[in-house]
Amino acid sequence: MSVEFAVSAVRTTIKAGTPLLMGTLGEIYTERSGVLNLGVEGMMIMGAITAFSVTANTNDPWLGVVLAAMVGGVFSLIHAFTSITLRANQIVSGLALTMLGLGLSGLLGKPYVGMTIKRIKETQLPFIGDIPVLGPMLFRHDPLVYISMALVPFMWFILFKTKAGINIRSVGENPAAADSLGVNVFMTRYICVFVGGVLSGLAGAYLSVVYTPAWIEGMTAGRGWIVIALTIFSMWSPTRALMGAYLFGGVSAIQFNLQPLGVSVNILNMLPYIATVVALLVGTRETVRKRIGAPSALGLPYSREEK
Amino acid sequence: MKLRIERSPFYSRLKSIAVMFTSIILALALVAVIFYLYGVNPLIAYGKIFRGAFGSPYAWSETMVKAIPLLLCGLGLAVAFKAIIWNIGAEGQLLIGAIMATWIALSFPDIPSTLLIPLMFALGFLGGAIWGLIPGLLKAKLGVDEIITTLMMNYIADNLLKHLVYGPWKGSEEWGFPYTNKFSYSAQLPRIPGTRIHYPTLLIGLILTVSIYVLLMKSKWGYEIRVVGESREAARYAGISFTKIVLLVMVVSGGLAGLAGVGEVAGIQHRLRVGVSPGYGYTAIIVAWLGRLHPLGVLASSILFGGLMVGGDMIQVAMGLPFSVINIFNGLILLFIIGGEILIRYRVILTR
Numbered sequence: 258m259s260v261e262f263a264v265s266a267v268r269t270t271i272k273a274g275t276p277l278l279m280g281t282l283g284e285i286y287t288e289r290s291g292v293l294n295l296g297v298e299g300m301m302i303m304g305a306i307t308a309f310s311v312t313a314n315t316n317d318p319w320l321g322v323v324l325a326a327m328v329g330g331v332f333s334l335i336h337a338f339t340s341i342t343l344r345a346n347q348i349v350s351g352l353a354l355t356m357l358g359l360g361l362s363g364l365l366g367k368p369y370v371g372m373t374i375k376r377i378k379e380t381q382l383p384f385i386g387d388i389p390v391l392g393p394m395l396f397r398h399d400p401l402v403y404i405s406m407a408l409v410p411f412m413w414f415i416l417f418k419t420k421a422g423i424n425i426r427s428v429g430e431n432p433a434a435a436d437s438l439g440v441n442v443f444m445t446r447y448i449c450v451f452v453g454g455v456l457s458g459l460a461g462a463y464l465s466v467v468y469t470p471a472w473i474e475g476m477t478a479g480r481g482w483i484v485i486a487l488t489i490f491s492m493w494s495p496t497r498a499l500m501g502a503y504l505f506g507g508v509s510a511i512q513f514n515l516q517p518l519g520v521s522v523n524i525l526n527m528l529p530y531i532a533t534v535v536a537l538l539v540g541t542r543e544t545v546r547k548r549i550g551a552p553s554a555l556g557l558p559y560s561r562e563e564k
Numbered sequence: 565m566k567l568r569i570e571r572s573p574f575y576s577r578l579k580s581i582a583v584m585f586t587s588i589i590l591a592l593a594l595v596a597v598i599f600y601l602y603g604v605n606p607l608i609a610y611g612k613i614f615r616g617a618f619g620s621p622y623a624w625s626e627t628m629v630k631a632i633p634l635l636l637c638g639l640g641l642a643v644a645f646k647a648i649i650w651n652i653g654a655e656g657q658l659l660i661g662a663i664m665a666t667w668i669a670l671s672f673p674d675i676p677s678t679l680l681i682p683l684m685f686a687l688g689f690l691g692g693a694i695w696g697l698i699p700g701l702l703k704a705k706l707g708v709d710e711i712i713t714t715l716m717m718n719y720i721a722d723n724l725l726k727h728l729v730y731g732p733w734k735g736s737e738e739w740g741f742p743y744t745n746k747f748s749y750s751a752q753l754p755r756i757p758g759t760r761i762h763y764p765t766l767l768i769g770l771i772l773t774v775s776i777y778v779l780l781m782k783s784k785w786g787y788e789i790r791v792v793g794e795s796r797e798a799a800r801y802a803g804i805s806f807t808k809i810v811l812l813v814m815v816v817s818g819g820l821a822g823l824a825g826v827g828e829v830a831g832i833q834h835r836l837r838v839g840v841s842p843g844y845g846y847t848a849i850i851v852a853w854l855g856r857l858h859p860l861g862v863l864a865s866s867i868l869f870g871g872l873m874v875g876g877d878m879i880q881v882a883m884g885l886p887f888s889v890i891n892i893f894n895g896l897i898l899l900f901i902i903g904g905e906i907l908i909r910y911r912v913i914l915t916r
Contacts, residue, residue: 295711299895335899339899339902339903343902343903343906344906345902345903345905345906346902346905348650348711349853349898349901349902350898350899350902352652352849352898353894353895353896353898353899353902354895354899355895356846356891356892356894356895356898357891357892357894357895357896357899358895359888359891359895360888360889360890360891360892360893360894360895361598361892362888363886363887363888363889363891364598364602364885364886364888364889364892367884367885367886474886474888478719479715479716479719482712482715482716485711485712486709486712486716489709489712521727521730521731523723523724523726523727523730523731524723524727526723526726527719527720527723527724530716530717530719530720530723531716531720533712533716534702534708534712534713534716534717537708537709537712537713538702538706538708541706541707541708541709542706545707
């Protein structure tokens with residue numbers, strides 16, 4: 258195996274893994290607070306169309322990225338309202354959000370089909386970008402890749418080493434106890450759902466202005482669902498999310514590299530989905546073995562009157 | 565003044581039906597606003613949708629054509645959802661049914677209809693059932709979340725279908741289109757003359773509406789399904805096997821979706837092709853939910869959504885709106901229903 262091949266494989270892996278990493282980090286926060294949001298696919302595609310249309314109109318991809326994150330966040334508040342305030346069925350609400358996102362983005366995106374936009378350029382990091390082999394592998398990417406990497410330790414630190422993180426986790430494990438200790442359960446959950454929405458929107462933006470700079474209806478292609486599987490696979494830990502996301506990025510790299518060998522494209526396209534089922538299986542087994550369950554209150558609405 | 569939501573002591577079927585209708589109307593109103601903002605006159609758009617779906621005998625027949633797969637998938641999903649098993653995989657199970665039927669139709673073009681058609685339906689059911697059984701087994705035996713696995717199976721089935729029609733099954737007479745060859749006559753379902761309604765499938769759907777009603781409401785299995793849905797804990801104390809119920813509902817819902825797939829290839833397309841289903845399996849989730857998981861409710865809502873899909877096609881052609889508009893409507897209606905259900909079960913109280 259040549260060095261160039263290894264470099265290109267790692268680069269493909271990181272690029273394909275980045276949107277999954279962003280989405281998974283967000284969903285980890287959402288679920289840690291006790292809310293299951295199955296609307297990732299919908300929030301992601303809303304992010305993708307927002308970033309693309311804003312970039313097409315303003316020629317400023319960064320404005321597109323920022324607005325996409327905002328739209329993802331606002332979109333997630335629909336789910337927050339139905340599941341936290343109304344205490345409705347979170348599974349159905351998440352599914353509804355996905356349908357809504359796919360529909361709205363299809364409508365909004367219609368004028369942008371086939372358009373090309375200015376994309377975000379790759380930036381070589383100073384010094385470390387010059388290291389042979391490792392430099393091009395890891396440190397010559399677009400800034401969004403670095404942001405997603407930096408988010409991993411940052412979000413891990415907040416979740417496990419700060420008061421805010423303790424609050425988030427206690428709200429997800431035992432909201433009644435957290436409430437009696439003075440934690441605002443509703444606010445904490447709203448914020449965590451919003452964080453999930455922002456990161457899903459960012460993931461969508463990455464897809465439409467960096468990964469495949471184009472608008473294609475339904476271009477998230479199930480990545481939102483892969484994110485939900487990865488959240489379980491990662492056992493709700495940001496560091497394991499990094500591993501999981503790049504593992505999946507690696508599946509894409511395999512796809513690209515097997516294609517020239519004459520393996521059917523459609524068979525190769527099955528790989529990430531088969532891998533998702535396998536990852537979920539592994540994650541579930543490990544969760545059981547290590548007795549690290551899902552947040553105890555995951556998917557359960559909380560109300561003061563009915564404990 | 566403070567707003568408080570409290571469990572209401574009153575629950576009535578009338579209220580629940582009222583919520584259904586209000587949800588539909590609210591979703592229609594909100595989509596009208598979206599149409600308007602998009603620069604489309606909502607009245608004209610709805611006029612076209614309504615006429616396209618229910619405005620003439622032909623429109624009705626097309627609505628029924630779309631209602632058939634929605635009914636079959638929706639009935640199956642109602643059974644699964646009743647047990648709180650989230651089968652989101654009807655789309656993939658439908659596609660596998662279509663693939664199995666195509667396999668039989670292309671392999672044995674010459675055996676008589678009376679044998680071939682039942683064989684296609686049987687294999688289609690089997691295919692869909694197996695596709696549902698895989699996530700079912702993972703769920704029952706290993707506790708793997710069925711929402712994601714059933715969804716992933718959709719993508720896998722879709723790619724399998726594409727692989728077949730672009731590759732080994734690609735038709736020699738089809739000018740490079742991703743179609744298989746046309747089925748022989750004995751593999752084609754009869755239709756009501758002048759329409760595309762393949763009545764054998766419709767008949768199966770209606771018979772199954774009754775059978776599923778009996779299964780759910782009158783049989784021991786139905787009782788067990790409902791208990792599992794109410795409380796897994798209670799089911800365990802009552803000695804009901806969770807594994808058995810999961811596998812049962814996945815076989816039934818997968819198999820029924822498989823039958824829908826057979827109907828589409830044998831009754832409508834007469835071949836396997838990409839785009840054999842415009843998302844019937846996903847829309848059926850709302851059909852089941854809007855029908856309140858009751859077979860008769862599912863029948864009614866399958867006709868409503870059949871109409872919406874036909875109308876959706878209409879405005880796509882006539883007004884250049886993308887087909888995905890129907891997804892907006894689907895999402896909104898679901899949100900309103902679950903929001904509305906809260907209003908049935910709870911009451912809002914203003915306190916000082």
